[in-house]
Amino acid sequence: xxxxxxxxxxxxxxxxxxxxxVKYSLGLRGWSHTYSASxxxxxxxxxxxxxxxxxYKDFSFTASTLMQTTYVNTSQSYVMAVRTDTDYAVGYTIxxxxxxxxxxxxxxxxxxxxxxxxxxGVSLAQPIHDQxxxxxxxxxxxxxxxxxxxxxxxxxxxxxxxxxxxxxxxTSLNIGYRQQVFTTAxxxxxxxxxxxxxxxxxx
Numbered sequence: 422x423x424x425x426x427x428x429x430x431x432x433x434x435x436x437x438x439x440x441x442x443v444k445y446s447l448g449l450r451g452w453s454h455t456y457s458a459s460x461x462x463x464x465x466x467x468x469x470x471x472x473x474x475x476x477y478k479d480f481s482f483t484a485s486t487l488m489q490t491t492y493v494n495t496s497q498s499y500v501m502a503v504r505t506d507t508d509y510a511v512g513y514t515i516x517x518x519x520x521x522x523x524x525x526x527x528x529x530x531x532x533x534x535x536x537x538x539x540x541x542g543v544s545l546a547q548p549i550h551d552q553x554x555x556x557x558x559x560x561x562x563x564x565x566x567x568x569x570x571x572x573x574x575x576x577x578x579x580x581x582x583x584x585x586x587x588x589x590x591x592t593s594l595n596i597g598y599r600q601q602v603f604t605t606a607x608x609x610x611x612x613x614x615x616x617x618x619x620x621x622x623x624x
Contacts, residue, residue: 454615463492538565549567
C-alpha cells in the first residue's frame with residue numbers, strides 16, 4: 422500500500438499559517454520511543470515521522486506516515502511488533518490557530534491484517550514570542566478494526582505536544598513528546614511513547 426506523507430495531527434507542529442492564499446508545509450521528525458504491552462517493553466527505537474499539509478483559508482488536508490518500525494523486547498529475544506502507520510485528515514480552523522480534525526488511520530505490518538480506524542481530534546499552534554510557538558494535537562478513534570485477534574476492534578488515543586522555534590524565515594526546529602495508546606475491548610493496552618525532534622518547512 423502506498424504511504425503518502427504529511428501530518429495528521431501534526432499539522433500544527435510545522436509552523437503557523439496565515440493569510441488566504443494556499444499554504445504548504447513539510448515536516449521531518451524523529452520519534453525516540455518504546456512500545457509497552459502488558460508486562461513487556463521494547464528497547465528504545467528511533468523512527469522517522471514524515472508529514473505534509475496543504476491549507477486554503479480555514480480548510481486543510483494533511484497526511485503523515487510513521488516509517489516501518491520493528492520493536493524488540495528488552496532482552497532482545499523476540500520481535501514484539503512490526504508496524505507502519507499512515508494517516509490522512511481534513512481540518513477546519515474554528516478559532517485563530519485551533520483546528521478540528523477528521524481522518525483515517527491505517528496500521529499495517531507483515532503477515533497481519535491492516536488495522537483501520539476513523540479518528541477525530543483537535544490541533545493547536547500558538548505563537549508565544551516572535552520566533553517561538555507551542556503546538557499540540559489530541560486525536561481519538563472509537564473503533565480500530567483488527568486491533569486484537571480475539572476481541573476484534575478497540576480504541577486509539579494520540580497525544581502530541583511540543584515547542585517550535587523559527588530559525589530562518591519559514592524553517593523551524595521542534596521538540597516534543599508523543600504518545601499513542603491502543604486499548605482492546607478486553608482492556609489490554611498497547612502504548613508507544615517518547616520524545617520527538619525535527620524540522621519543519623512552510624512554503
